[in-house]
Amino acid sequence: MGGPLLxxxxxxxxxxxxxxTVRAVREVSLELRRGECLALVGESGSGKSQLFLGSFGLLAxxxxxxxxxxxDGRELLGPDPAPLREVLGTRVAMVAQDPMNALTPHLTIARxxxxxxxxxxxxxxxxxxxxxxxxxxxxxxxxPEARLRQxxxxxxxxxxxxxxxxxxxxxxxDLLVADEPTTALDVTVQAQVLEVLREARDRGLxxxxxxxxxxxxxxxxDRVAVMYGGRIVESAPVRELFAGPAHxxxxxxxxxxxxxxxxxxxxLAGIEGQPPRPxxxxxxxxxxxxxxxxxxxxxxxxxxxxxxxxRRVACHTPLVRLGEPS
Amino acid sequence: MAGSIxxxxxxxxxxxxxxxxxxxxxxxxxxxxxxxLLLVVxxxxxxxLSPYAIDHVDWTLSPLASPPxxxxxxxxxxxxxxxxxxxxxxxGTQVSLLVALLATAVSVVIGVAWGxxxxxxxxxxxxxxxxxVDVLYALPYMFxxxxxxxxFGRSLWLIFLAIGAVGWLTMARIVRGQxxxxxxxxFVAAAVALGLPAHRIIARHxxxxxxxxxxxxxxxxxxxxxxxxxxxSFLGLGVQEPLTSLGRLVAEGALEMETAPWQLLAPSAxxxxxxxxxxxxxxxxxxxxxxxxx
Amino acid sequence: MSARxxxxxxxxxxxxxxxxxxxxTRHWLTAVDGVDLEVAAGQSVGIVGESGCGKSTLAxxxxxxxRPAAGSVAWRGTLVRPGDAPALRRMRREAQVVFQDPVGSLxxxxxxxxxxxxxxxxLAGPQPRAARDSRVAATLQEVGLDPALAARxxxxxxxxxxxxxxxxxxxxxxPAxxxxxxxxxxxxxxxxxxxxxxxxxxxxxxxxxxxxxSHNLAVVRHxxxxxxxxxxxxxxxxxxxxxxxxxPRHPYTRALLEAVPEPDPEAWSGDxxxxxxxxxxxxxPDPAAAAGCAYAARCRFADQRCRSEVPVLExxxxxxxxACHHWxxxxxxCGFPGPAGRPASExxxxxxxxxxx
Numbered sequence: 001m002g003g004p005l006l007x008x009x010x011x012x013x014x015x016x017x018x019x020x021t022v023r024a025v026r027e028v029s030l031e032l033r034r035g036e037c038l039a040l041v042g043e044s045g046s047g048k049s050q051l052f053l054g055s056f057g058l059l060a061x062x063x064x065x066x067x068x069x070x071x072d073g074r075e076l077l078g079p080d081p082a083p084l085r086e087v088l089g090t091r092v093a094m095v096a097q098d099p100m101n102a103l104t105p106h107l108t109i110a111r112x113x114x115x116x117x118x119x120x121x122x123x124x125x126x127x128x129x130x131x132x133x134x135x136x137x138x139x140x141x142x143x144p145e146a147r148l149r150q151x152x153x154x155x156x157x158x159x160x161x162x163x164x165x166x167x168x169x170x171x172x173x174d175l176l177v178a179d180e181p182t183t184a185l186d187v188t189v190q191a192q193v194l195e196v197l198r199e200a201r202d203r204g205l206x207x208x209x210x211x212x213x214x215x216x217x218x219x220x221x222d223r224v225a226v227m228y229g230g231r232i233v234e235s236a237p238v239r240e241l242f243a244g245p246a247h248x249x250x251x252x253x254x255x256x257x258x259x260x261x262x263x264x265x266x267x268l269a270g271i272e273g274q275p276p277r278p279x280x281x282x283x284x285x286x287x288x289x290x291x292x293x294x295x296x297x298x299x300x301x302x303x304x305x306x307x308x309x310x311r312r313v314a315c316h317t318p319l320v321r322l323g324e325p326s
Numbered sequence: 327m328a329g330s331i332x333x334x335x336x337x338x339x340x341x342x343x344x345x346x347x348x349x350x351x352x353x354x355x356x357x358x359x360x361x362x363l364l365l366v367v368x369x370x371x372x373x374x375l376s377p378y379a380i381d382h383v384d385w386t387l388s389p390l391a392s393p394p395x396x397x398x399x400x401x402x403x404x405x406x407x408x409x410x411x412x413x414x415x416x417x418g419t420q421v422s423l424l425v426a427l428l429a430t431a432v433s434v435v436i437g438v439a440w441g442x443x444x445x446x447x448x449x450x451x452x453x454x455x456x457x458x459v460d461v462l463y464a465l466p467y468m469f470x471x472x473x474x475x476x477x478f479g480r481s482l483w484l485i486f487l488a489i490g491a492v493g494w495l496t497m498a499r500i501v502r503g504q505x506x507x508x509x510x511x512x513f514v515a516a517a518v519a520l521g522l523p524a525h526r527i528i529a530r531h532x533x534x535x536x537x538x539x540x541x542x543x544x545x546x547x548x549x550x551x552x553x554x555x556x557x558x559s560f561l562g563l564g565v566q567e568p569l570t571s572l573g574r575l576v577a578e579g580a581l582e583m584e585t586a587p588w589q590l591l592a593p594s595a596x597x598x599x600x601x602x603x604x605x606x607x608x609x610x611x612x613x614x615x616x617x618x619x620x
Numbered sequence: 621m622s623a624r625x626x627x628x629x630x631x632x633x634x635x636x637x638x639x640x641x642x643x644x645t646r647h648w649l650t651a652v653d654g655v656d657l658e659v660a661a662g663q664s665v666g667i668v669g670e671s672g673c674g675k676s677t678l679a680x681x682x683x684x685x686x687r688p689a690a691g692s693v694a695w696r697g698t699l700v701r702p703g704d705a706p707a708l709r710r711m712r713r714e715a716q717v718v719f720q721d722p723v724g725s726l727x728x729x730x731x732x733x734x735x736x737x738x739x740x741x742x743l744a745g746p747q748p749r750a751a752r753d754s755r756v757a758a759t760l761q762e763v764g765l766d767p768a769l770a771a772r773x774x775x776x777x778x779x780x781x782x783x784x785x786x787x788x789x790x791x792x793x794x795p796a797x798x799x800x801x802x803x804x805x806x807x808x809x810x811x812x813x814x815x816x817x818x819x820x821x822x823x824x825x826x827x828x829x830x831x832x833x834s835h836n837l838a839v840v841r842h843x844x845x846x847x848x849x850x851x852x853x854x855x856x857x858x859x860x861x862x863x864x865x866x867x868p869r870h871p872y873t874r875a876l877l878e879a880v881p882e883p884d885p886e887a888w889s890g891d892x893x894x895x896x897x898x899x900x901x902x903x904x905p906d907p908a909a910a911a912g913c914a915y916a917a918r919c920r921f922a923d924q925r926c927r928s929e930v931p932v933l934e935x936x937x938x939x940x941x942x943a944c945h946h947w948x949x950x951x952x953x954c955g956f957p958g959p960a961g962r963p964a965s966e967x968x969x970x971x972x973x974x975x976x977x
Contacts, residue, residue: 043808186670215881256813258838270813512725
């Protein structure tokens with residue numbers, strides 16, 4: 001067991017637009033161990049999708065990423081493109097948000113699944129077919145043989161998402177990055193897909209789940225990182241985060257989710273204002289305009305990272321006392 | 327106040343302003359636009375610069391068809407009948423542009439109205455309206471124009487009516503496709519839920535949102551119409567004497583290509599420049615009006 | 621008894637399925653099947669269900685944006701038929717709608733102010749300019765928008781702001797009923813809470829009735845007095861908020877409630893009910909769909925009777941209606957009584973998960 005499986009240090013992701021450079025991700029550092037599930041939580045404009053797109057060189061043409069991204073010790077963003085090429089699609093797999101976008105409409109499921117391994121010369125056609133069936137069974141796809149012959153539009157939403165996950169699992173990756181995998185699904189189907197992801201995690205797969213749904217996070221994550229305005233504002237093991245959030249944003253977010261088991265109140269505890277648009281640069285903490293615990297210092301100075309054990313928080317006035325800012 | 331932001335600055339002007347900005351940033355399109363403008367100005371002003379009238383035969387020349395020269399004032403030379411080509415080329419350009427603009431205007435008005443209505447109504451009404459378009463499409467166009475010309479004589483108005491009457495068909499198809507897509511959008515459902523009558527929805531919500539493709543297609547139609555008019559002239563069916571058009575001039579010049587090449591050169595150069603510039607401009611407009619937000 | 625605003629009886633909406641041949645028999649898909657519904661003045665009714673349940677289709681049919689195949693819609697006691705212009709006009713003046721996509725529900729070529737003004741003029745008749753502008757500004761303020769935003773275009777505003785603008789457009793003519801079709805589903809969580817609060821405030825201030833369509837049960841529980849559960853176009857359960865969430869009776873309602881992931885890691889240790897929710901809702905074209913209970917294909921308790929006989933809505937008392945043959949025979953339900961924790965009975969009284977976890 002070497003170091004962490006994925007290590008990101010001071011990652012910046014920015015885009016060149018006619019209106020100037022827009023920074024979507026600012027100085028983000030995080031780690032992921034083997035077999036661990038990290039949930040990346042954030043609302044729109046928080047940069048959560050761009051963080052991983054940037055780490056794996058999947059940005060749009062106008063985007064660029066700067067910083068250190070090490071997968072199993074090898075630098076992916078360095079001048080040598082080889083490590084990234086080797087790793088992407090084999091040891092690291094990504095599942096996009098809308099399964100319809102991940103699947104090619106005019107190819108059968110069988111073709112799309114085997115393409116992934118045939119392309120790389122990893123397996124021959126016979127073995128690829130066998131692996132496809134195995135993988136479809138592991139994602140609990142009903143009637144896998146029939147599905148192989150079908151086209152994406154013949155599958156239901158939940159089945160398409162399962163097929164997309166299966167595609168990602170074909171090369172037996174060490175890391176799966178799933179961007180909002182259950183957002184477009186019904187809640188009953190969501191429960192089944194989460195079960196599939198949990199089983200994969202139990203078999204040793206490291207999982208990054210990008211989502212805004214805190215219920216989903218609670219069900220599957222080992223650790224949670226909360227993003228706001230392009231930065232990670234808090235990260236902690238899941239139980240500690242839910243039991244006692246340190247960052248006011250995390251606390252406010254948790255409070256604004258209506259829960260079935262909570263007492264009914266007249267008003268939902270929302271957060272005033274709206275999430276900042278990407279690229280809007282504030283001198284101090286990005287959350288200061290909306291924060292109930294804001295001070296003068298918050299408006300002018302970027303909060304440093306405080307750490308205690310597994311927990312990190314970037315806040316001048318955290319709700320839970322951690323160490324001093326580094 | 328929850329959710330509100332202070333009114334800092336002004337609106338960015340909406341989608342039209344956005345398009346204008348994109349267009350201005352496109353150098354080729356701007357250059358093309360300048361060329362078109364120059365040609366239009368030249369067409370309007372040109373004939374006034376020369377002392378010669380459009381049908382004045384210069385008997386002092388021998389032979390009558392003389393090459394361009396600066397001293398005798400025939401800057402583009404003269405045609406086989408001794409008429410000054412400079413004046414004739416720019417007058418011809420006026421006529422070509424006029425026909426093109428009017429014909430395109432007719433196409434746009436009829437095409438947008440027909441297509442937007444068919445697309446919005448959908449169902450059977452759409453079916454009938456577009457079948458009518460299909461039937462008209464099948465008519466032999468040239469045949470139709472020739473018959474009209476024979477029956478009604480070769481008047482300018484007839485020409486652009488004939489061209490416009492056929493040009494609207496493609497415009498209608500394009501607009502109908504756009505309208506069909508727009509119909510599914512939620513803001514159209516919202517307008518229906520307000521109880522707005524169909525004609526108001528078409529006018530206020532469908533048409534403004536199809537103008538993008540319409541403008542692009544119209545700009546690209548203008549050169550097509552000029553070419554078609556030229557073709558008619560080539561066949562001898564275009565405008566009548568003493569009026570002339572670029573097409574007629576090219577047709578006449580082509581006959582004298584070996585002995586008096588300047589008669590072909592001037593009108594062809596102007597025609598080519600006009601068509602090229604209009605196409606570039608049309609392309610630039612299409613890029614600018616592409617509704618992709620930043 | 622407060623005034624009945626909306627009364628829907630036996631509403632049925634069908635869509636034709638295209639078949640390859642010109643001469644093949646027409647197949648229909650019944651998206652909404654015999655739905656009854658009432659909304660009284662000031663009342664808030666929630667319609668929940670998953671994809672394919674027909675809730676959006678139902679909303680559009682009620683608003684006369686779609687033509688129903690059967691059934692009736694009555695506004696304040698008067699029947700509203702799709703071709704009946706005066707009756708439609710009367711209903712539209714008082715019943716307006718907010719859609720799911722905040723930016724898409726506003727015309728991209730009109731400013732926010734123009735959109736709201738258009739609604740005012742369409743519903744309340746022409747107004748002198750000054751009166752119109754001041755009313756638009758006042759309404760924008762009421763929904764929490766700076767009136768200066770009236771000059772902006774939808775693409776310049778955030779999702780939350782656009783949705784507020786859409787709400788402004790819907791309430792500017794003071795309707796009695798607001799139909800919300802997944803109005804908060806496309807919004808960020810923190811903004812969702814703001815809009816939900818806004819809707820509550822508007823209800824209190826204007827006595828606005830609400831027909832709230834959503835797949836988000838927690839939000840529905842917060843906003844609605846009465847809840848209707850739809851499955852593949854049919855009403856399977858209807859009850860007051862308290863009854864439905866504390867004591868759900870229909871197997872589908874129970875499955876739905878159990879599948880909602882709570883933001884609480886503790887609640888996930890132990891058995892998870894994911895195993896007993898099998899399959900997905902697959903709408904069948906007629907006539908296969910007409911036979912038997914719509915949920916029979918996925919239901920643990922389904923037997924031959926369920927597959928052949930359509931269950932009718934039966935009353936448990938107090939306006940709690942259930943459409944199930946076996947609801948009386950099921951173990952007593954335990955719902956979500958409060959912060960004390962999950963239901964005492966495992967899996968909400970249903971058999972343990974098939975996976976045996």
